[in-house]
Amino acid sequence: MAERLTVGVAARLSRYLQVLTQARKMGKDRISSQEIAEYTNINATQIRRDLSNFGKFGKRGVGYRTDALLEEIRQILRTQGQHNVALAGAGRLGGAIAGSPIFDEHGITIAAIFDNDPDKIGTRIGDLTVDAIDRATEICRDRNIIVGVIAVPAETAQDAADALVAAGVKIIFNYSEALLDVPADVNVHTSNPAVDVLYALYFHLT
Amino acid sequence: MAERLTVGVAARLSRYLQVLTQARKMGKDRISSQEIAEYTNINATQIRRDLSNFGKFGKRGVGYRTDALLEEIRQILRTQGQHNVALAGAGRLGGAIAGSPIFDEHGITIAAIFDNDPDKIGTRIGDLTVDAIDRATEICRDRNIIVGVIAVPAETAQDAADALVAAGVKIIFNYSEALLDVPADVNVHTSNPAVDVLYALYFHLT
DNA sequence: TAGATTGTTAATCGATTAACAATC
DNA sequence: TAGATTGTTAATCGATTAACAATC
Numbered sequence A, B: 001m002a003e004r005l006t007v008g009v010a011a012r013l014s015r016y017l018q019v020l021t022q023a024r025k026m027g028k029d030r031i032s033s034q035e036i037a038e039y040t041n042i043n044a045t046q047i048r049r050d051l052s053n054f055g056k057f058g059k060r061g062v063g064y065r066t067d068a069l070l071e072e073i074r075q076i077l078r079t080q081g082q083h084n085v086a087l088a089g090a091g092r093l094g095g096a097i098a099g100s101p102i103f104d105e106h107g108i109t110i111a112a113i114f115d116n117d118p119d120k121i122g123t124r125i126g127d128l129t130v131d132a133i134d135r136a137t138e139i140c141r142d143r144n145i146i147v148g149v150i151a152v153p154a155e156t157a158q159d160a161a162d163a164l165v166a167a168g169v170k171i172i173f174n175y176s177e178a179l180l181d182v183p184a185d186v187n188v189h190t191s192n193p194a195v196d197v198l199y200a201l202y203f204h205l206t
Numbered sequence C, D: 001t002a003g004a005t006t007g008t009t010a011a012t013c014g015a016t017t018a019a020c021a022a023t024c
Helices: A007-025 A033-040 A044-052 A066-077 A092-099 A133-142 A154-166 A193-205 B007-025 B033-040 B044-052 B066-077 B092-099 B133-142 B154-166 B193-205
Strands: A063-065 A083-088 A108-115 A128-132 A147-150 A171-174 A187-190 B063-065 B083-088 B108-115 B128-132 B147-150 B171-174 B187-190
Touching (some): A066 B193, A083 A092, A092 B092, A147 A154, A193 B171, B033 B044, B033 B063, B083 B133, B108 B133, B128 B133
Parallel strands (some): A083 A147, B083 B147, B147 B171, B171 B187
16 A cells, blocks of 8 residues: 555545544544544545555454554654644734644644735744745745745735745645636645535535 | 536535636636636546536637626526625634635625624624624524534634534534534534645645 | 444446547 | 637546444
8 A cells, every 4th residue: 555545535534634633632542433424424434444445443343543543544644744834924814823723733833924014024923923925935945844825815815825836835725715826836725615605505405 | 407416516516616706806708627627626627527517608619708607607506695604703713704705705794703702792893793602593593594604712612513503503614623513414514724734745745 | 242343345326537529 | 721629428447335244
């Protein structure tokens, strides 16, 4: 199983990781495929099949050890190190992201915050100082950053993306509604809660 | 094609909706399957096939009319009306969500904001007054709300979910890292940017 | 032992893709 | 006409599910 995972398998393993991380925090020592299924909306058979591709991690009649399974999945996804990300946007959303405990518990550190508003540059958010976006190249190189999060209004999202791309960022999470044009070797993940609502409503209404 | 869409098709159509909405804002009259593919990372053939299931919306050699295609997809997804959602949490993230223009352009209105902090109750965010979460039942009924967004810390997320469920909410978007226990007829969509980062990194590193 | 849950098989269905004729 | 892009076919691959023996 040294081959590259398919997109689907990697996506599902990520979801298991999320559930296991929380289950461990809640003090759950063991968890069954059925329980993971309830939290992920992924079929329990599919979960067992996904896991058994990589080894026999469970105990029949008992389930999976939360801790052990968490480590196995981290190894499969190769996400055990520490990862630095840059945040573009020191407004309300940027502040919320910077202050969220959600990254830390997965080994991800917000290692830089950029903005283009002179009133914000130099101010502190948590442990970080807000930097001018034109310092992105220097800072991303120094701090080994290849992941960027865009939390600015749609009007300036492309500028932020351009600056991050110029700084060597290869993966961008876009929380604005703008469509971003980037080189082919850069991956953009756009999040749009409104469209997610419409999608969820479709299944509720039909 | 009066049957219920599969989960995959509905998800992809939602993505097309997102791209078309932005393309229209940018003044693009026409768009090709190739262009949609670039913004969604969905194969262009898949896009044409998805669309041709419902009619011949395009013109060979030309592409699709942005406006017309947008309307067709809205009809297929039955998302033409106005939808009200409730927001639990009037903190930084709640403020960012309430102030975002992203919902409005898809016909979604934040019609209520709840919090349990006495200092926040009664304050205004945009056009809305923050209400105590124990008024959720009354308010959700009055404002015809079945979608809730949870933007509170993990510690209080389950309480917020309980209150929303008691108020008749059937679809919950959970922006906390907590796992939520809800009745079987309630759908929870949990968003976890940290796990999304790990997932994206996997494909970058392999 | 009895109950529970994994690991695995087998069968089906939908997603994905390349290729290309049709046609604007 | 020439170039571009759709709509569709055909072939492959992965996802999904039910069912159940294995075994804790």
